[in-house]
Each structure stands twice: as structure tokens, then as C-alpha cells.
Amino acid sequence: MKALPLVFPFLLAALPIAAHAEARQLGPHVHGQASVNIAVEASTMDVQVSLPGHDAVGFEHPPGTPAEQAAVDKATASLNAAAWLVPAPAADCTLALARVSPHGFGGATEAGGHADFDASYHFTCRRMDRLDQLDVRLASAFPSVAKVVVSLITAAGSSQQVLEGGVSHVGVPQ
């Protein structure tokens, strides 16, 4: 049994239709800054990321050359693999679903001329009680990222942590 019924409402928030309503925005579009929302509940962890195109591929317009298309494809694949996010190994988490949505690279540019990569992930963790930390390595995967704003919601409440200067460690309140 896959956890699809649980995932579905979460995915709705990431659909392009929602994007046009600006509902997908996790945080302000600031070059050099990525936003990560993490929600932990029972045995599941849902993660949403928004990354400016500027930091993912170095431009924010529809790819005009094979090299630019390759850059978009590479960033999409990199986000899809979710290697930038490493939950505490003891929590025994498995990536059940990943969805990456580039916005503003497909023809019509977005209002303001900006473009983003949005991604959402669904993890299942066998030992969620051991999820005491996460490693968020977005700045390693995308070196143009200087600041990562991580918002965390767990049974213990909500918190926000700002990662800068090579810091990737995020503590998870139990």
C-alpha cells in the first residue's frame, strides 16, 4: 500500500493551478535565498522547497540554448533526487514521492520576470521518534544559495531556522 491518499491533499498545493494564485510561494523571491518548509506528523514528513532560478541555474528565462535547457534539466533531476536533504539516519526515512516544478522557464515568463524551482517531497520514516536532526545541503548542491530559511512544524510546535555560512544542520524539536 502506498500512502497516496495522504499525499494527495499535499500535492494539490503544489499544482500549477495553485501557482497562478500565488499560493505556492513559500517565502519572498530573493536571489541567494531558498525557502524550505518541513512538516513532520506521525510517520510522515512533507517537505516543500522554493529555489530562485538565479540560484538553481543562473538565469530566469525560458532556456534559449541547449546548454540552458541542460541546466534546467540538471537542476530538476538534482532536486528530484532529494540528495540535498538528509534526515537523521536513525529515523530510517524513505523518500516516497518527489515532485519538481520549474516555474517561468516554459515560455511565458512570470510577472516580474522571475523564475523558480519548486519541489515537494513526501517521506515515510519508520522511527520518527529518532528524527532529531536534518541536514539541509541546498547550499552545497546549489552554491549560489547563501541563505536557507527552514520552517519546521512538528508535534512540538513550529520553529524557523536560518542556515548561512555553510551551516546545514537543522535541529528537530521532539
Ligand SMILES: [Zn+2]
Ligand atoms: Zn529572480
